[in-house]
Amino acid sequence: MAESKAATTSTVQMDDGINLRAKVFGEDLKSTKPLLVALHGAPGLSTLAEPEAAFTFLSDIFRVLVFDARGSGGSDLTGPYTHDRWIKDIEILRKWAGAEKFILAGGSYGGFIALDYAVLHGDKLLGLILRDTWANGVLGMMTALGNILTDDRLHVDVARQIRLWSGNLRDDKDFEEAIAEIIPIYAPPEEHLLKTSAKDNDESKAFEGMDERAAFNSATQNAAFSVNVPRFDVRQQLKNIKAPTLVIVGRHDYVTPVEFSQEIANGIPRSRLEIFEHSGHNPASDETEKYRQVILDFLRTEVI
Template identity: 55%
Template sequence: MTTHKVLISDGASLHVKVLGGDSPTKPLLIALHGAPGLSTHAEPEATFNFLQSKFRIIIYDARGSGYSSLQPPYTNERWVADVDELRIWAGADKFVLAGGSYGGFVSLDYALKFQGRLLALILRDTWAWGTRGMMRALKTVLTSDKVKVDPERQFRVWTGILKDDQDFADAVAEIGPLYAPPGAESEEPEWKSPASRPATYAATQNAAFSQEMPKFDVRSRLKDIKVPTLVIVGRHDLITPVSDSEEISNGIPNSQLAIFENSGHTPGNDEPEAFRERVRQFLSSVESD
């Protein structure tokens, strides 16, 4: 594994790790984390490091998150452009793109803009319509008996009007059990990494959920994505439920849907062996095409 600070064309720098060595003969996989301003490369590193023998894997903190620059704009368009600049930096004409949760939104936007640069697409626990997703997530948070929350604070986080970084940290601390499968309520949510992880950044979350999510709606364009796609979802995901992944899989012509029956929002954490086997199976089928 090597760690890099990759300078982007607008002057921002990204905290990037490369797993699996730097050999250009290996195909490239870029994996995106979720939760802008909160999550980091830690989740995709844990999820996809099993592929190191066959792939060069790029994991990184998106701008506005982790150890990367806090330089705006915090937009899907800019996050998509950052992905493509990392592809160029890695020297790959085509690659596999994997995105979980909010990383799935960015991955869908990338596929619709730069489809010819993809070998395959992996989408984990995500949705295709931002407004419905935000409002349903807020309803779930406010009505679930699994958590006790401050309604005003949850309203702020899901609509992108957080007061400050501490407000963000307090909001996410309340809802961790909603991301875990039944019987695992004490598990840490996907964004949790070692205690030394960077702070939460409310400005990133606010931009994503007040500006980007209300206009994110790719339902009518899913049919235009022709690359092989694996859509993954946990049966017990309360934030991006199975119906969202079914909608995506039904809309993308060359797609496969994998529902993990004992998982919440992160099947790679909840059912690691089954997750790895399913991803390997999918990537092997892509290689043989």
């Protein structure tokens, strides 16, 4: 994990009174640097720690805004937990940060939100960065579950995994146990671990955004996967996304496999696909040096 630079931490109130925890790296809100907003994945579990680790290396060039989505981390655990509401929260944060246009980044579930935002508010985007995500919820969800149930590294409770991926968890403890038994699938196979990043790939860190602040909120996960994901399908809208787009994926990602990123890159006109040959679900930790170079090259050639 990259060492975080100094940040301004704020509590930002949304229009419905809900408070979100946000951090801004790269000077204060009055800075003239362009804004990059990075979304975390795993609703109800992941926190701003994930995008903080992945994007704060850019804070010399950008103001980097990361936040806990409502229902996750240090933000209020109050719904609705819908894509429309999460997108509206991004819009409020954009205005709070004083940016007319910005770069949006999202990984895994954060990529779903980023894609939906790009479809609805593409005129606000200077650029789009998508990491290990998919464009169709039902197909993606069923593929992930199928890979989990057939992975020799895992020994799972099948019924519990079905509850997890269909959004029917019994409680927060059920959520915690379901995640604990699938952590190894998020990392690349052992023979592909790079020595420079192996410290970030032990089982306690393989899951994105899991740190000492992680807390399990099954209500957020249940809403996301019982209501939002089955309705999520932007495949026919990809051609309408005009912002320059970088699509990143790990070759050994069995949750959001390479073919889904290829589909996204093929659909978005101004897109570039980068496959990380030694990565699982999170190239930012699996191949940190290459990941940073790819991000910088994209931003310098397509955005800045």
